[in-house]
Amino acid sequence: DIVMTQSPLSLPVTPGESASISCRSTQSLLHGNGNNYLDWYLQKPGKSPQLLIYLGSNRASGVPDRFSGSGSGTDFTLKISRVEAGDVGIYYCMQGLQTRRYTFGQGTKLEIE
């Protein structure tokens, strides 16, 4: 299975500042069709996970443009601009290259300083 590794695991951020989360995979997530099969999810406290980004850089419906995904192959980044109090939670990356063999990163906990 593909192993996903996130860093940092804890991310204190001042409101209004930017934050970045890194996600690395043990195998390239770049498919022959040119898409990177990498998703980002946010789990707010006490809630179900919600989709933020799919195929590496595509924002899901309703996701503010303060959230952006980038990267290719084995290295990916989620950037959050102008962090707000409502952005707190745990962010997970997930590989979707191996259909029906999905694996998640350990999660990155974003906290407001």
Place this chain on the structure above:
Amino acid sequence: QVQLVQSGAEVKEPGASVKVSCEASGYTFRSYDINWVRQATGQGLEWMGSINPYRGDTDYAQRFQGRVTMTRDTSISTVYMELSSLRSEDTAVYYCARESWNNGRYCGMDVWGQGTTVTVSS
């Protein structure tokens, strides 16, 4: 609106089985695979398996092979996840999540159930 509604919390003894349901509404049930993901207390997300509601075919994570069974009832737009031979380590919140594709293009797990807490304790 599009939603997945899961059954309520369960408490089971070690060695028993649990069956969690996930009812879909607001979209064409047969058109989207459903994944099951679990989260032990204070831990991360773990994919357990998937079911195609149209064909009924399934795939399970290797570590759950032989213990998990996913089924569906198309007449009531519901999928089920049954986990047997429960042990304390299976205490977790279990989520169902819809896998979205648009014109052959993968679009992520875009709808999640509210989660079902399963507690395994004697």
